[in-house]
Amino acid sequence: MVKKIRVLVAKPGLDGHDRGAKIVARALRDAGMEVVYTGLHQTAAQIVNTAMQEDVDVVGLSLLSGAHMTLFVDVAELLQEKQMQDVLIIGGGIIPQEDVPRLKKAGISEVFGPGTPVEDIVTYIKKNVKR
C-alpha cells in the first residue's frame, strides 16, 4: 500500500497572477506529492467540489488581490459545511500580518507570505496532514 499526499493548489477570485502558485505546485511535485492545479478564477464552491472529487489531503489557496479575508474564509466555511474537516487548509500570497490570526481562527492552519522558502511549505504539509 502506497499512500501519496494529494494537494489542491487553488486560485480563488479574480486575481490573475499564478506564478507563485505554480512555483509552489512544482515544489510539492518535486517533494513526491500529487498536485492538482485548478487554474485561475475559481469560486469557493468550485474549489470545495474539486477538493472533494479529488479527495485531497491539503487545500492550498493563493491570493494576491487582497480579498483573502472573504475568499479564504468562504472556502474554509464551505469545507466545514461539507464535513471535510480532515482537509488541511493553508494559504499564501500578499497577506498582511494582522489578518493572520483571524484567518487561523477561521480554519486556515498556516499562512505563508512572500519570501517563504518552498521547503518550509513542504515540511509543514508533511508534518500536519490530518490523514
Add this chain to the structure above:
Amino acid sequence: MTNLAQKIISGDHRSIARLITQVENDDPDAVETMRQIHRHTGKATVIGVTGVMGSGKSSLIFELAVAYRAEGKKIGIIAIDPTSPFSGGALLGDRIRMTELSTDEGVFIRSMGTRGMMGGLTSALYDVVEILDAAGMDIILIETVGVGQDEVDIVKIADTTLVVLVPGLGDSVQTIKAGLMEIADIFVVNKADKPGVEQTIAELESMLDLQSGLDRRIPIVATSAKEKKGIPLLTDKITEHQAYLKNSKTFEQRRRQRYEAELIEIIRKRLMEFIFDEKKLKSTVDCCIEQISRKELDPYTAADQILGKILK
C-alpha cells in the same frame, strides 16, 4: 453489502472519491467493496481520448461532456497525467480546461498520476472505471497522458477510442507508422482553426484508402474546441461506432478484452506484492545478488531458484 458499496451505487460523490483513493493506494480495504460493486457494472459507455501532448484532449473532453450533459447524461471523467519517475510526484493540470463542470452534480472528474505504469494509463484505472460505472455514470471519458507513438493501452479498456491529432505534426509517412495510428475507432483532427487541416485530413484519408480487411471505414472528424466546431458530428460518430460494436458483436469481444486486462493487472499486482513484501524472500534476493556479483551464481539460475520458491 458494505456501507461504502451502497453509497457508491447511490452515486455519492464523496464515497466515489474515497474508494478511488483506496484503489490508487492499493489499500486492502478496497477489495471487499470492489467485489460487491462488480455486479452493478457494465452499463456505462467508455470513451478513450488519446493523442500527443498539447493536442487539446482536455478541451475536447470538456466540449464532449457539455454536449452529453445537454442530453441529460451523467458523466465520469478520468484525466491522467504523468508521475515523475524521479520524485514520485505529479502535477495534475487537466481540470484547468474543465472548470465550468466542477460544480455540476452530474459530472465527476478525477485526476490521476500514472504512478509508474507504462502505456499511457495508470494501474488503478480498471478499478476506477468499475467504480464510476457502478455509480451510475452513463458515459466515462478517459484522457490518457500525452502519448508518443507507442502508448496504446487505452484500447484494452475503452469501447470507443478517439485518437486526437493536430495539423502540422509531420508528413504522410507518419500516418502509416505502427502504434498510435492503428488504434483509432475515430480520428479527431483538433485545432481545426489552425492552418494545415486540409492536408492532415487528406493524408489520413489516403492512409485509410490503403487499409484493407476492415468492415468499417474509420471516420475523421475535424474539431475546434476554441471555435466550438465539430462536436455534434463527433458525438454522432461515437454513437455510430457504439451501434457498430453492438451489431458486429465486437462489443462483447472488447468487454472481454477489458476484463482480461483487468484480471491480469490484479494478478500482476498481487504477485509483485507477494514477491516484494515477503521479507524472507527479499533477503533471498539480496543474498542471490551478493552471490551473482561474486560470480558464484548466474542471474538465470538465481531466478529459477527464487521462482521455484514462490511457485512451490
